[in-house]
Amino acid sequence: MPFFDRRTAHILLTILGFAAVCGAVYSARYIILIFVFAIFFAYLINPIVKFLQRHSLFFRNLRGPAVVEAYLAFVILMALTGYTLAPNVIRNTVKLVDGVPALLDGLSTGNIASELRGEYGWSEEQEFRFRALLARHRGDIQGLVAATDRYLSNAAQLLGWLLLIPVLAIFFLRDGDHIADIFIRLFFPANRRPRIRAVANELHIMLTRYIRAQVLLCSLSFLFYSGTMLLLRFPHAMALGVLGGLLEFVPGIGWISTAAAIVGVGVVNHSHWILMAILLGSWRVIQDYYATPRIMGSHLKIHPLAAIFGVLVGAEIGGIAGIYLAVPLMASMRLIWRAYAGEENRRDHHSHSGVRAKAPSGLVETATI
Secondary structure (H helix, E strand, O other): OOOOOHHHHHHHHHHHHHHHHHHHHHHOHHHHHHHHHHHHHHHHHHHHHHHHHHHOOOOOOOHHHHHHHHHHHHHHHHHHHHHHHHHHHHHHHHHHHHHHHHHHHHHHHOOHHHHHHHHHOOOHHHHHHHHHHHHHOHHHHHHHHHHHHHHHHHHHHHHHHHHHHHHHHHHHHHHHHHHHHHHHHHHOOHHHHHHHHHHHHHHHHHHHHHHHHHHHHHHHHHHHHHHHHHHOOOOOHHHHHHHHHHHOOOOOHHHHHHHHHHHHHHHHOOOOHHHHHHHHHHHHHHHHHHHHHHHHHHHHOOOHHHHHHHHHHHHHHHHHHHHHHHHHHHHHHHHHHHHHHHHHHHHHHHHHHHHHHHHHHHHHHHHHO
16 A cells, blocks of 8 residues: 555645735735725725716716826825914924923933923822832833834834825726626636636625724714814814824724824923823723724624624734734624525535425335336
């Protein structure tokens, strides 16, 4: 008997092929994530493209020109926003960057406790307690400088990757249906293609609802940031609110960047930044453990507890990307499993129907004999 028969060789080749595919996917995981986020961006822009495709003055019912018009409108909007807000934002950013060394020095030496006492009317005992707290964590405070440098370098690299996402989204907006049809024809036999297309259509509807839920969450964050800063009389409240609403699309880093910008502007301009920091922390708890599970669950038909579990598991496995992809992956697996279970039930039903159809003929033959 040979050591390797044909069946064993096929199994080993299948395992090796699967391992090679997994290794290739892991090696190209960042590129794959860029394409996934490009698909999400395409779903975000798609309602605007459809509107322009139906109501365009010059290119009605033409997909390609509608995509170009949507991107031109997006670029013009960003240019107008930048022209309106850029001078004030740049001036406050320079002021914030210049004030960061003094702020860190005041935290490390404890002198900021005296400034807070004069500004908020603290007692001498409160100043002493805060100064003692800063003295105990002096090493951690001094390490903020290196952490800030690392954060800025990672943010610059992330910004470069993010600029590639809208470019890739153009191809999905223009040829998304054609790309999906090519993949279905490439990986599935002809007899299964209609069912796979039905599942792909359900996934398309699910992703549309997911992006709609994300837009709703971003709108809630914009309203909270803008309203709270207007009440506390923060400078440039609307600009910071728009920034916070847009960064809500980026899990983890998005709200941290928003909180750092808002608190930094409050510190530099001597606004109520401590109260604002408390309100930002409270809003984060409400957003993560109440608003997001309920909104995502209602749009994607997932229980809020399952959504929280998926986000926590995604954060543990994949970090920021895992947080963002956890809920749509759960919804996709639910749709695929439901389609697979329905197909299995139909096969069982057909097999039982065939057995019941054959049974009377056997009885007739027996009676005839």
